[in-house]
Amino acid sequence: DAGITQSPRYKITETGRQVTLMCHQTWSHSYMFWYRQDLGHGLRLIYYSAAADITDKGEVPDGYVVSRSKTENFPLTLESATRSQTSVYFCASRSDRDLGYTFGSGTRLTVV
């Protein structure tokens, strides 16, 4: 199916573990983004990418790593998960021409 998909939908992990959240889009959009959503903070930008092999930090990048070896994939890795990283994570993409974002359905991550 065309679209932007995130996996897993739900994840529980332990403090200190590495966890990777996946994001895949089928439109070949140039731009991709990772946000986290927390009560009282709205959505905060973690990392973004303007094209394959081009990534940059957003507002809250500490503790996260991204890569973009292929245009369609933009995985987000928590190298050593902490409880403060418990959140809902959204991936989004945008084409060069259309300024609106398309969001995935989110990954609810709980770090215990």
Place this chain on the structure above:
Amino acid sequence: SQQGEEDPQALSIQEGENATMNCSYKTSINNLQWYRQNSGRGLVHLILIRSNEREKHSGRLRVTLDTSKKSSSLLITASRAADTASYFCATAGTYKYIFGTGTRLKVLA
């Protein structure tokens, strides 16, 4: 820090009434967008207004932008129960957007 701040934080209205929510921002923008988020779902793009536009319509949505006051408003006319959601404004400088904290709208049937 947030660029956009929505007001009110929560709004409850009767079906058929109009709903107005506001967004204030701090720095110059290229465009401003509004998104809707239903509970447990991702955000959905509703409408975009460019910095040189003052008003834009899309179906039951009307967006205004006042760059001198650094503010925007979203009006939903003749609201329906299905409009119950959170609404976010997003301000764009270049190609990354900064989202506000949202307005939670509840439309009572």
